[in-house]
Amino acid sequence: MSRTMSRTMSRTMSRTMSRTKTNFRFAGFAAALIAALAVSACANKQAEDSMASVPGAAVPGSAQDFVVNVGDRVFFETDSTELTPTARATLDKQAQWLKQYNRYAFTVEGHADERGTREYNIALGARRAQTVREYFTARGIQATRMKTVSYGKERPVAVCDNISCWSQNRRAVIVLGVTS
Template sequence: MRTQIISLFAAALLVTACSSKPTETATNTGGGTATTATAPAKTGPVPGSAEDFVVNVGDRVFFGFDRFDLTPEATATLDRQAAWLKQYPQVTVSVEGHADERGTREYNLALGERRANAVKNYLTALGVEGARVEVISYGKEKPAVLGSNEAAWAQNRRGVTVIK
């Protein structure tokens, strides 16, 4: 029994020793002062990346119940999206239309498509080439938030612009 406890303790100590991160050091051997190299600090998303788009621009807009018209908040987000897309003309996107769980599958697929098209039409009106914007509807099939209450439904009535 005592041997098993010692063996367990030794194994735990060995695993702990293996899981620690070694520090990266480099020394200057050409005479002079020794230096230590460290990994560069993370400065944020790479400009023009999907992460940059989500973090710095915003990838989604929200709609009212049974609505597909754009709110002032939505148009402000889409203005930023259009500016970003013009800055990175090689990027193509897919606009996903979503609905909350209420209503039939068919109705919500059609509503999701109207929402996605509202987003696409706004972006193209601001000068984004229509061929760069694909539209797809998921209806109520891909909720962002689970729940049968207004807070969940409000988060699920959305249009999401996804970088391809």
């Protein structure tokens, strides 16, 4: 489920990008990414319908490349900050990419699902972000490139009220920032 979701978002985004001029400014891209993510959460059906015609090519080293070919997020179990084998595999790919394209600074966003209390979920999201940060540090990524922030349960991407959505919202997302 989570993998499907992630792919759907990526496709939605690449579609967005294909309509954008190639010499886009990064800020514009970030906005498009956010918009794409926001839209995808409530328009999965629509995105899936349009998948067939989506061109998959992304410029290597672009933010689009990261999201489409690497994946920008990992997921967690309920009230947990443990990295699953799937999450580790994704983080390994992310770390490799981030080392190869080391011009990017980035933010690790930690998120929680809605089945917790507000204050605790901020701390839980922060702890998830920190787990990812420490994983990257162990993989040799410079600490100065990374920031962490927690949104607690404030920014769900999936909005139903059952486990299929909650599992997508318990996540850490890598948001690429300005290139240095």
